[in-house]
Structure formats: C-alpha cells, structure tokens
Amino acid sequence: MNTTIMLFLVQDGITNGAIYALLGLALVLVFAVTRVILIPQGEFVTYGALTYASLAAGQMPGTAKLALALGIGAFAFDLFVARKALHGRLVVRSFITNIVLPSIVLAMTVYFAAQKPPVAICIALSLVIVAMIGLYLYRIAFQPLAHTSVLVLLIASVGVHLALQGLGLLFFGAEGQRGPAVLSGAFTAGALRFTGQSITVYAITVAFIVGLWLFFGLTLYGKALRATAVNRLGARLAGIRTTLSGQIAFLLASVIGALSGIMIVPITTLYYDSGFLIGLKGFVAAIIGGLVSYPLTAVAALVVGIVEAFSSFYASNYKEVIVFMLLIPVLLLRSLAAPAVEEEKD
Amino acid sequence: MQSRLPIIVFALVMAAIPFVPGMPPFWIVLLDNIGLAALVAMGLVLLTGVGGLTSFGQAAFVGFGAYTTAVLSTAYGLSPWLTLPLSLAVSGSLAVLLGLITVRLSGHYLPLGTLAWGLGLFYLFSKLEFLGRNDGISAIPPLSIGTFKMLSPGSIYYAIWVAVIFSALLTMNLLDSRTGRAIRALRRGHVAAEAFGVHTPRAKLLVFIHAAVLAGLSGWLYAHLQRAVNPTPFGAQAGIEYLFIAVVGGAGYVWGGVLGAAIVVVLKEVLQSYLPLILPGSGQVETIVFGIMLVALLQLAPGGLWPWLMSFLPERTSGKKPDTSLKLEQRPRAPGEGSVLLQVDKARKQFGGVVAVNNVSFDVQAREIVALIGPNGAGKSTTFNLITGVLSATSGSVSVLGKKVDKAPPQEIVKLGISRTFQHVKLVPDMTVLENVAIGAHLRGHSGPISSMLRLDRADEARLLAEAARQIERVGLTEQMHQLAGSLSLGQQRIVEIARALCVDPMLLLLDEPAAGLRHMEKQRLATLLRDLRDGGMSVLLVEHDMGFVMNLADRIVVLDFGTKIAEGTPATIKTNPEVIKAYLGVAA
Numbered sequence: 001m002n003t004t005i006m007l008f009l010v011q012d013g014i015t016n017g018a019i020y021a022l023l024g025l026a027l028v029l030v031f032a033v034t035r036v037i038l039i040p041q042g043e044f045v046t047y048g049a050l051t052y053a054s055l056a057a058g059q060m061p062g063t064a065k066l067a068l069a070l071g072i073g074a075f076a077f078d079l080f081v082a083r084k085a086l087h088g089r090l091v092v093r094s095f096i097t098n099i100v101l102p103s104i105v106l107a108m109t110v111y112f113a114a115q116k117p118p119v120a121i122c123i124a125l126s127l128v129i130v131a132m133i134g135l136y137l138y139r140i141a142f143q144p145l146a147h148t149s150v151l152v153l154l155i156a157s158v159g160v161h162l163a164l165q166g167l168g169l170l171f172f173g174a175e176g177q178r179g180p181a182v183l184s185g186a187f188t189a190g191a192l193r194f195t196g197q198s199i200t201v202y203a204i205t206v207a208f209i210v211g212l213w214l215f216f217g218l219t220l221y222g223k224a225l226r227a228t229a230v231n232r233l234g235a236r237l238a239g240i241r242t243t244l245s246g247q248i249a250f251l252l253a254s255v256i257g258a259l260s261g262i263m264i265v266p267i268t269t270l271y272y273d274s275g276f277l278i279g280l281k282g283f284v285a286a287i288i289g290g291l292v293s294y295p296l297t298a299v300a301a302l303v304v305g306i307v308e309a310f311s312s313f314y315a316s317n318y319k320e321v322i323v324f325m326l327l328i329p330v331l332l333l334r335s336l337a338a339p340a341v342e343e344e345k346d
Numbered sequence: 347m348q349s350r351l352p353i354i355v356f357a358l359v360m361a362a363i364p365f366v367p368g369m370p371p372f373w374i375v376l377l378d379n380i381g382l383a384a385l386v387a388m389g390l391v392l393l394t395g396v397g398g399l400t401s402f403g404q405a406a407f408v409g410f411g412a413y414t415t416a417v418l419s420t421a422y423g424l425s426p427w428l429t430l431p432l433s434l435a436v437s438g439s440l441a442v443l444l445g446l447i448t449v450r451l452s453g454h455y456l457p458l459g460t461l462a463w464g465l466g467l468f469y470l471f472s473k474l475e476f477l478g479r480n481d482g483i484s485a486i487p488p489l490s491i492g493t494f495k496m497l498s499p500g501s502i503y504y505a506i507w508v509a510v511i512f513s514a515l516l517t518m519n520l521l522d523s524r525t526g527r528a529i530r531a532l533r534r535g536h537v538a539a540e541a542f543g544v545h546t547p548r549a550k551l552l553v554f555i556h557a558a559v560l561a562g563l564s565g566w567l568y569a570h571l572q573r574a575v576n577p578t579p580f581g582a583q584a585g586i587e588y589l590f591i592a593v594v595g596g597a598g599y600v601w602g603g604v605l606g607a608a609i610v611v612v613l614k615e616v617l618q619s620y621l622p623l624i625l626p627g628s629g630q631v632e633t634i635v636f637g638i639m640l641v642a643l644l645q646l647a648p649g650g651l652w653p654w655l656m657s658f659l660p661e662r663t664s665g666k667k668p669d670t671s672l673k674l675e676q677r678p679r680a681p682g683e684g685s686v687l688l689q690v691d692k693a694r695k696q697f698g699g700v701v702a703v704n705n706v707s708f709d710v711q712a713r714e715i716v717a718l719i720g721p722n723g724a725g726k727s728t729t730f731n732l733i734t735g736v737l738s739a740t741s742g743s744v745s746v747l748g749k750k751v752d753k754a755p756p757q758e759i760v761k762l763g764i765s766r767t768f769q770h771v772k773l774v775p776d777m778t779v780l781e782n783v784a785i786g787a788h789l790r791g792h793s794g795p796i797s798s799m800l801r802l803d804r805a806d807e808a809r810l811l812a813e814a815a816r817q818i819e820r821v822g823l824t825e826q827m828h829q830l831a832g833s834l835s836l837g838q839q840r841i842v843e844i845a846r847a848l849c850v851d852p853m854l855l856l857l858d859e860p861a862a863g864l865r866h867m868e869k870q871r872l873a874t875l876l877r878d879l880r881d882g883g884m885s886v887l888l889v890e891h892d893m894g895f896v897m898n899l900a901d902r903i904v905v906l907d908f909g910t911k912i913a914e915g916t917p918a919t920i921k922t923n924p925e926v927i928k929a930y931l932g933v934a935a
Contacts (some may be wrong), residue, residue, distance in 0.1 A: 037458065141641045148648065151400050154457055155593055156644050158402075158586050163637030170631070280465065287458055317473045324466030331459045332447050 007192055009309045015198050015267070017305020018205040022260045023282025024297040025212055026253040028289060032216075032229045033249035035150050036142055039157045042279025043164035044130055044257025046272060049265035050172045051126040051258075053179035055109070058116040062171030063129050064102075064109040070136035071102040077139055098139075102132055119180060127258050134254025138246055146246060147232065161276070168272035176269035182262065201263050205298075208256065213294050225249065281308070281323060288330050353515065360507050364500055375499045378571055380604075380611045381506035385564035387591040387603035388510075388517055389557030394589065395597030396521065397553040398533030399449060400457040402585045403464030407558040409471055409580030410437045411565025416483040416575045417476065426489050426570055430563075437562025438555050445554035450547055464585045472577035482576030489570045502571050509567060510604065513560055516799040517600050520556070523798035523807060524791045527781055529553055531774050537736060538772035540756040542765070542850065543789035552795055590640055596650025598776075605652050667827065668780070668811035670819070674790050677763055677851040680747055686711055687854050687885055688764070692742035693732050695725075702728040704909040705742060710854060715876060715886045717896045720906035721929060726889040727769050729906070730858055733887075734766050735759040761789060765850035767843035769858040769889070775832025779823060779842050782831045784814040786849025817845040822871060837863035841872070848879075855879065857888040861895050873899050897921065905929070 023041055030038045047063050054061040075098035082090055105128055112121055141160050145153055183196030216222035228235040228245040236242055257279075264270065264278070285304050289297030304323060311322040364374060386404050394400050414436040415429040424432075448459045472480045489496040489505055496502040520526050528549045531539040536546040569575050587610070595606025617632035647654055688710040695703040703725040710716050718726050731737040733744055735756040743750050746762045765786065773782045791810045793803030818827050821841050826834060831842060840860055847855055857876075861869050869892070876886055876899060890896050896903065897917040905913040905920060907929040913920055920926055 144645050148644075151394075151398075151457070152644055152648060154400065155589060156641050158589075159637040159640030159644070161637065162586070162640070163634045166631060166634035166637065170634070280462070283458060284462060287455065287462075318469070320469040321466050321473065324462045324469070327459065327462040327466075328447060331451060331455065 005313070009313055010306060011192055011198075013306030013309035014302060015201055015305070016308060017302035018201050019260050019264055019278070020282045020285050020304050021298040021301030022205050022208055022256050023279055024285035024289065024301045025208060025294055026256040027279075027282055027286040028294060028297055029212065029256075030249045030253045031286075033225045034138075034142065034146065034153075034246045035229060036153045036157055037150070038253060039154075039161040039276075039279070040137070040164050041253060041257050041282065042275030042277070043161060043168060044134060044254045044275070045261040045264070045278055046168055046172075046270055046275035047133065047164070047261070048126050048130045048258025049179065049261030049270045050168070050177055050272070051129055052122050052262045053177040053265050053270075054172065055113055055117060055122040055125060056119065056180050057177075058113060060110060060113040061126075061129070062167075063133065064106045064125075066167060066171070067129050067132040067136070068099075068102040068106050070133060070140060071098040074098045074136040074139040077144070098136065105129060105132065119182060122179075123182070123262055126262060127255055130258035131251055131255050134250045134257075135247055137254075138250035142250075143243055143246060146242070165273055165276065168275075172272050174272065176271045176274075177265070178269050179262070179265040181266040197263070197266055204259065204263065209294060209298050216294070277320070284323065284327050287327060353511070357507075357511050360511070361504075364503060371498075371500065374503055376611060376615060378499050378503055378506050380607045381503075381510045382564045382568050382571070383588065383591055383611055384510050384604040384607035385513055385567075386561045386588045387595065387607050388513055388600055389560035390588055390592040391595075391597055391600055391603045392517060392521070392529070393553050393557040394592060395599070395602070396533065397529050397550065399550060399553065400589070401460040401554075401557065402457055402582065402589060403444075403460035403467070404557065404561045404588045405580045405582070405584035406464045406467040407437045407441065407561035408565035408568065408584070409467065409575075409577070410440055410558075411562030412569040412575045412580070413471065413477055413483070413565075414562075415566050415569045416486050419487050420483055420485060421476075426487060426566075430566055433566040434559050434562045437558045437565070441555045441558030442551065445551045445558075449550040449554055461582060461585070465582050468577055468581040471580060478576070480577060482574060484574040486569050486573045486575070488573060496570070499571065502567070506567050506571070509563055513563070514600050514604065517556070517560075519801055520795060520799045521600070523795075523803055524784075524788060524793050524810060525549070525552070525795045525798050527777070527785050528788060530777055530781075531785055534772065534774050537756075538768065539785065541734060541736075541760060541768075542786050542846070543757045543760045544785070545757060556795075590636075593640075593650060594643060596652030596654075599650070599652045599656075602650050602652030605655070606650065609651065668815040669808065670812050670816050672809045672812040674787065674809045674813040674851075677790065679853075680762070687747060688733065688887070689745040689748070690729070690733065690742075691745065693729070693739045693744060694741045695728055695732055695737060696740045701909050703732065703739075703906075706906065706909070706911045707742075708904045708911065708914060710885050710887050712853075712885055713880055713883060714901050715880050715888070715899055717900035717903045718887065718889045718906065719891070719893075719896060719903060723908070724906040725909040726906055727858060728909075730766065730856055730889065733759070734764065734856065760850055763850070763853035764856065765847040765852040765854075766856035767840065767847050767858055767860060771836065771839045771843060773831040773839055773842060773846075776830060778828050779818060779831050779834070779845075780811060780814055780827045782842060783818055783845045783849055784810050786817070786846035787813050790849075790851065814845070814849055817848040818842075820848065821845045821875060835863070837865065837868060840864070841868075844872075844875075852884065854885045854887065857886060857890075859889055859891065861890055861892045869895055 023045070027038055027041055030036055051061040051063045075094055078094040078098065079086070079091070105125070109125055109129070112125065137160060141156055142153065145156055181197050183200050186193055186195040188194070216226060224235070224240045225245045225248065227238065228240055228242045232242050261270070261275070281304055282301065285297050285301035288300035304326065307326060308319060308323050312319045315322065363369065363377065386408060390401065390404060411433040414433040415426060418424045418429045418432060419426055444463060448456055451459055471477055477483065489502060496505060521530065528539060528544040529552070531544065532546060532549055539546055591606040591610045592603055593606070594609055595604070596602030614632065617635055621631045621635065686709050690709065691707050692705045693703055694701070694705050706729060718729065720726055728737065732739050735751070735754050735758065738753060743752050745751065746764065751759060751762070787810045790813070791806050793806045797803045815827065818824060821844055823838065823841055823845065826838065831839060834842065840863060844857065844860060861872060864872060873895065880886060900917055903915065903917055903920045904911060905926050912925045912929060913923045915923070
C-alpha cells in the first residue's frame with residue numbers, strides 16, 4: 001500500500017465519517033431530550049435522499065402524501081387528547097400545523113415535480129417533507145408513550161422503523177437511485193481530488209456540531225431541553241413545555257437525517273432500505289460517545305468511517321462485521337468504567 | 347406454587363391436535379413455527395420481562411444452534427442427537443462470552459449492544475466459507491428414532507412441542523425458587539438485592555445464558571425441521587421480531603411467550619396471504635402493518651395480552667402458609683460477637699467538592715441500640731452506605747469485629763451479619779411479601795439454578811420460606827403474607843423491609859428511618875420489637891427523625907450535622923447539649 005491509497009482511504013473515511021457524525025449527533029440529541037433511541041433515523045436519511053432524487057428526476061415522491069396522512073393522524077390525536085376542553089385557538093393551531101401546512105407542501109410538490117425543478121427547490125422541498133414526517137411521527141407514535149421506560153420507547157422506535165421501511169419500498173420501489181450533486185466542481189491538492197460535494201459534507205457537519213454544542217451548552221432553551229431529558233415532571237413544574245421539547249428534537253433529527261441523505265445520494269446509490277445500516281453506524285459512533293457527548297460522538301464517527309474505509313479495502317467481505325464488532329471493545333471499556341449507580345426502572 | 351393441572355391439559359390438547367380428522371397439514375407447519383418462536387420468546391420473557399435486560403440479538407443464538415448442528419451433521423456426519431448438546435453448548439458458551447461483555451452495561455447500552463453484535467454475527471454467518479456463505483448449508487439429516495425418520499412437519503411436531511412444554515416447566519420452576527427471586531429482583535435495581543448477598547452480575551449472566559440456550563434449542567430444531575439453513579432467519583429483523591413476540595404476549599409471563607408466538611406467527615401468515623389482495627403493492631406491506639400494530643399495542647396494552655386474558659379468570663388469592671416448624675441453620679457466629687461489633691474510624695466521603703461525611707468516628711457495642719440523628723443532609727444515609735459497602739470511603743476505615751472491611755462489597759458485609767433497610771423502600775412490588783422477605787435469607791439457602799429447575803431444591807426452599815414466614819409473623823404482618831408488596835402502605839412496606847433484614851439472622855441491624863410513615867400504635871409496636879431484638883442479643887443502629895421515638899428507645903445517640911459528628915451520649919445528655927440544640931433550632935441572634 002502506498003501513501004496515495006492510504007490518503008484516498010482516509011479521505012473516503014472522513015467523508016463517510018462526517019455523515020455518521022451528523023447522524024450520531026441527531027441520535028444523541030433525540031435521546032438526550034426524549035429518551036427515544038431513534039432507530040428510524042435511517043429512514044429519515046433514505047426518505048430525504050430518495051425524495052430529493054425523485055424530485056430531481058421529475059417524479060412525484062410518495063413521501064409528500066405520507067406527510068399529509070401523518071398530519072391528519074396527528075390532528076386526530078390532538079383533537080382526541082383535548083376532547084374534554086376544545087378551545088377554538090387550539091383547534092385552529094393544530095389544524096394549521098397538521099393539515100394546512102402539509103397540504104400546501106403537497107400541492108407545491110405536485111406542481112414542481114412535473115417540471116424538473118432546480119436543485120435548490122428539490123432540497124428545500126425534501127427537507128420540509130421529511131421534517132414534517134418527523135414532527136408528526138413524534139406526535140402519533142412517541143408523545144403518547146413519553147412517560148414510559150426507555151425500553152418501551154425503544155421497541156416503539158423499532159415498530160416505526162419497520163413501518164417506515166415498508167412504506168419506503170412502496171414509495172420508491174426496490175430500485176436504487178442517485179441524485180444530482182449539490183455543488184458541482186472540484187479541485188485537486190497534491191494527489192487528492194476534492195469535489196464540491198465532499199466540501200459541502202464537511203462544512204455542514206462542522207456547522208451542525210458547533211451549532212448543537214453551543215445551543216445545548218449556552219442557550220437557556222438548550223438547557224431546558226436537557227432538563228426535560230433528566231426529569232420530565234421536574235421540567236414541567238419549572239415551566240418547560242416537555243411536548244414542545246420532544247417536537248423540536250424530532251424536527252431537528254429529521255432535518256439532519258434528510259440533509260445527510262441529500263448529501264450522500266449524489267455519491268452513492270441508495271435503496272429504500274439503505275438507511276438502516278447507515279443509521280446504525282451513526283449509532284456505533286453515538287454509543288462510543290456514550291449517548292451524551294457531542295464532540296466525542298463526532299470523533300468516534302470519523303473513526304468508524306476510517307475503519308470502514310480501510311476494512312473495505314483490505315477485507316471487503318468483512319466490512320460490516322468489523323464495523324459492528326468495533327463496538328465490542330468499546331462496550332467492554334464502558335462496562336469496566338461504568339460507575340455503580342443505582343437506576344430505578346419502570 | 348402454581349397448579350400443574352392447566353399445563354397437563356394444555357399438553358394433552360397439543361398431543362391430540364395432529365389426530366383431529368381433517369386437520370390441514372399446513373396448520374401443523376404453523377404450529378411447528380409457533381413452537382420454535384415460543385422457545386426463543388420464553389428466553390426473552392426471562393431476560394427482558396423478568397430480568398429487565400433487553401436483547402435484540404437472540405436470533406444470533408438461534409443461528410449458533412442451527413449452524414452448529416448443520417455443520418456437524420453434514421460435514422462430520424454426527425447424529426443429530428449427538429449435536430443437540432453441542433448446539434446448546436455452543437449457544438451457551440457464546441452467551442457467556444457476549445454476556446460477560448454486555449450484561450454489566452446499564453439500561454439502553456445493553457439493547458444497543460445486542461443489536462450491534464446481532465448484526466455483526468449475521469454478516470459473519472453470511473461471509474464464512476465453512477458456513478456456506480449466503481447459500482447456507484443444505485441436506486441436513488432429519489431427526490430419527492431407530493428407523494423412524496422425522497421427515498414431515500407432522501412428525502417433528504412432537505419433538506418441538508415436547509421441547510416447548512419442558513422448557514416452560516423448567517423456566518417456571520426456576521422463577522419459583524431462591525435463584526428465581528434473585529432474578530426477579532434484578533429489574534428493580536441492584537442495591538437491594540446485593541445488600542442480601544445476591545451477586546447481581548452473576549444472576550444477569552445466568553438469565554442471559556438461559557435465554558441463549560433456549561434460542562439454541564430452537565435453532566437446533568429449526569435446522570432439522572427445514573433440513574437447510576441460511577443466514578436470513580438469523581438477522582436483526584428476526585431478533586426484533588422475537589422481542590415483538592415477547593411484548594405482544596406479555597413480557598413478564600412464561601406462557602405469554604407462547605401466546606405471543608401463536609398470535610404473531612398466525613398474524614404474519616394472514617397478513618402475507620391476504621394483504622396483497624386488499625392493498626396491491628410490491629410486497630412488504632405486512633411489515634408496515636406489523637410496525638404500526640407494534641406501536642399501537644404499546645400505546646393500548648403495554649403489559650401484553652397474557653395478563654389481560656388472565657384478568658378474566660377468577661383471582662386465586664390463596665398461597666399456602668409455609669410450615670414454620672422447619673428450621674434454617676443459623677448464620678455461623680464469629681467469636682467476639684459479644685463485644686464491639688462495629689467501629690467507624692474517621693470515615694470520610696467526598697463527592698467532588700462536597701464532604702458528605704467528615705471524619706466521623708463512633709462504634710456499636712453488642713446488645714445496644716444506637717441512633718444516628720441529625721438534620722436533613724447531615725450524612726446519615728451516606729454513613730449507612732459506607733458501612734454496608736454500597737459506597738467506599740474516601741479515607742478512614744470501617745471495622746466489623748475488629749477487622750477492616752473498607753473495600754468489601756455489600757455481599758461480603760451481609761455475610762458478616764450486618765443487614766439493613768433502606769430510606770427509600772426497595773422491595774419488588776410485583777412479588778408477594780413472603781417472596782420479598784425470603785430474599786433476605788438468600789445466603790442461608792444453597793440451591794443453584796439447575797437444582798431449582800429440576801425441583802431438587804424443595805427441602806431447602808421450604809426451610810427458606812419457613813424462616814421468611816417466621817420473620818413476617820414476628821413483625822406482625824402475617825395477614826399480608828401473600829399480598830403483593832406493592833399493594834401495601836408505605837409504613838407496612840418499611841416493616842416488610844425489617845422482616846427481610848431479620849431473615850439474614852444478623853448480629854447488627856441497620857434501619858434507615860424505620861418509623862417514617864407509621865401510625866402511633868405501629869411505632870410503639872416497632873419500638874417493642876426492637877427492644878425485644880436487643881434483649882435477644884442483637885444490636886441496632888438506626889437513623890430516625892422522630893425524636894420521641896429515638897429518645898425513648900436508644901441507649902446511645904450519635905448526632906451528625908453537615909457530615910460532622912457534633913455530639914454523642916445518652917438521650918438525656920443529648921437533649922441538653924447546646925451544640926445539638928443549635929443544629930436543630932439555630933441560635934438566638
């Protein structure tokens with residue numbers, strides 16, 4: 001192996017690692033606020049990517065309809081919960097966010113899909129669609145379970161993953177898709193060639209990491225979100241709206257997921273079920289980061305990306321085995337260092 | 347002890363099913379699949395529902411069982427009956443390996459860890475040459491007895507269901523035993539169980555192995571039913587499905603696993619055959635419905651269907667009173683139990699910059715009631731935790747009978763004859779009072795998991811329950827013996843904790859606020875009990891806020907304030923001590 005190959009592998013690893021870092025961050029975010037281990041994160045990736053690719057190819061993505069369907073469901077949940085005290089304002093607000101918004105987006109999608117829109121519009125529409133799906137999903141699937149244990153939330157999360165993956169097949173078919181580059185052009189530095197696409201990936205990742213870190217560390221609202229994670233009842237008594245915190249977390253996670261998808265789909269072909277594996281690698285990074293630390297998660301994600309790149313070069317058959325088995329020594333270290341704290345469950 | 351009648355009826359019904367005239371052969375295939383899934387789900391019931399350890403990786407253990415017999419019976423021509431123990435051994439020993447790494451992880455790390463190695467192992471199955479890569483291994487010989495070969499789904503049916511019913515019996519026996527109580531206590535955190543000598547990591551590993559061996563058994567049967575294996579049924583999806591089965595049935599109930607398997611297998615079949623007619627699409631529609639149903643189920647019936655079904659049956663309130671004439675061996679007495687029992691010497695505990703306990707020294711003599719008092723946050727409970735080994739001191743030492751026990755874990759402290767109660771009650775709410783109290787006698791029993799499964803532990807078990815019943819009688823809760831601990835009032839739950847601590851046969855009893863939540867009469871009864879215990883030769887160290895109670899009961903009082911000892915003496919001297927008055931009431935300006 002010569003230096004050039006090594007550099008190529010490192011570069012490849014960093015690009016993938018940056019994506020895993022973003023996903024890992026979203027997972028940490030959602031877990032820290034809602035205690036949901038977000039298995040469907042992978043579906044946000046594929047939905048974002050394939051919606052973008054479909055739009056760019058002038059096809060109508062089914063996800064826009066799904067957003068409206070979920071919105072109707074969320075509206076029904078809102079009405080049902082508030083059935084004893086229906087205020088006009090509440091109904092109107094819920095109607096606007098859950099019905100009017102996705103209807104407008106659906107109309108726009110139908111309009112634009114017919115005429116092969118420019119890249120910027122494809123990106124914007126895909127992001128909005130997936131963001132709405134994330135938001136309504138929280139309302140329908142997770143908000144009613146918000147008081148339960150991590151385990152129940154985890155199993156629910158698996159259920160949502162299964163349903164979304166099945167829907168993904170329905171919407172996008174079994175064929176893989178690729179999308180147009182977000183930023184074309186490239187330059188070379190020494191032996192390495194940097195495409196506009198990979199530069200975008202790095203820039204967005206760094207921006208998100210710094211942004212989230214600052215948001216949670218410095219702003220009052222970020223601290224309120226963290227307080228919700230530690231003690232829901234306590235946070236509510238202190239005046240924090242816990243359902244709003246959950247909604248924000250899911251909104252951010254779905255946007256991050258969709259954005260990651262849009263950034264990968266010009267580089268690799270994505271299938272309806274590709275998201276699961278990509279998301280899981282984000283998980284590996286998030287677990288290494290202990291599900292709490294943003295910078296550590298980001299570093300871990302780069303390590304995962306590089307290990308993956310090297311193992312696909314040396315032992316491509318065992319690529320996945322190696323990446324997932326990477327977790328075992330980490331778990332071992334964590335279990336040796338685990339403090340003997342008492343946890344009250346249920 | 348559960349009645350065996352429903353199980354016998356169930357076994358007879360299952361045995362008769364293949365003889366029902368006109369039974370479609372396809373139904374037998376479904377029943378075979380239900381049995382295979384039920385075995386795995388049963389393991390998960392113990393692991394997840396009872397033990398509180400979630401695993402998404404059980405499918406990998408099914409794979410180990412299946413591939414072990416596939417390789418050995420094709421490449422090496424071993425008889426399937428010979429490969430059975432080997433399949434179980436392979437699943438079991440890999441469970442030890444993975445378990446050692448993962449079961450010590452807390453909460454959400456465990457399920458994520460299992461998901462990760464479940465996936466990793468799936469890819470390993472599909473890449474290894476000697477396992478046939480993605481194609482797997484075919485032409486596995488069928489099970490046979492003499493010349494009778496179990497080639498049809500109808501003939502292996504009996505092998506599968508005999509395995510299911512026996513596994514269910516063994517699992518239920520295990521749960522209803524000394525080891526079972528330790529396992530059932532796991533879900534409520536480890537501090538209480540460890541205070542009575544339960545080695546919690548070992549108990550967790552045990553259920554992990556049990557679940558893996560059941561999964562391995564299912565895999566072995568699967569390989570000989572299909573007579574071919576490939577990696578697909580052992581992937582992450584399958585692991586998720588097994589957990590789904592356990593949740594649907596009711597993750598805390600052995601028969602819930604069987605019920606869940608029946609529902610899910612049949613439902614999947616129905617969905618696969620009828621959904622395409624309603625919703626034409628490119629397959630996978632059943633996964634959508636599946637996922638939605640899983641979420642709906644969690645929202646509507648988080649406990650699963652088995653407890654819901656059982657709630658229609660008349661409640662069985664009874665439970666036999668144990669034969670209290672049976673005696674348990676006494677805890678071996680150490681020489682010197684007549685002098686200084688406990689010596690705390692300049693014990694100090696710092697949490698970061700906070701000094702919770704600041705160089706506190708005191709001792710407890712034999713036949714003495716010592717009270718530890720002080721305002722909130724004075725470090726009383728932390729001192730208890732230092733003595734019982736839950737926390738280790740930053741500096742200073744704790745000696746029991748003249749021997750330093752600074753680094754000893756809680757399990758070792760209780761062996762020395764020091765038992766305790768907790769400020770925040772730590773009982774297992776869905777176990778009866780009797781079972782909760784019997785955990786206290788854990789170290790005085792000997793039966794292990796294997797003898798419990800085979801019911802060889804009954805003599806030992808009867809003595810343990812007799813001791814528990816005696817202590818319950820002693821604290822005056824005989825009427826509540828067979829009620830669930832969670833249904834008692836908080837005051838009564840504290841008394842249950844005292845009975846549990848007494849089951850250790852202790853020389854020194856540590857009580858953390860025993861009188862909180864008790865009514866006046868109950869307090870008087872408690873004081874009488876504690877005096878009787880002292881007169882019987884036991885010492886008591888208690889933390890209490892009720893000054894009337896303490897002053898009338900204690901022989902000696904130690905006062906802490908902000909982690910520092912400010913006074914020590916008889917109740918009379920403490921009452922007039924100016925430092926103490928200052929700590930409690932403040933000083934006049």
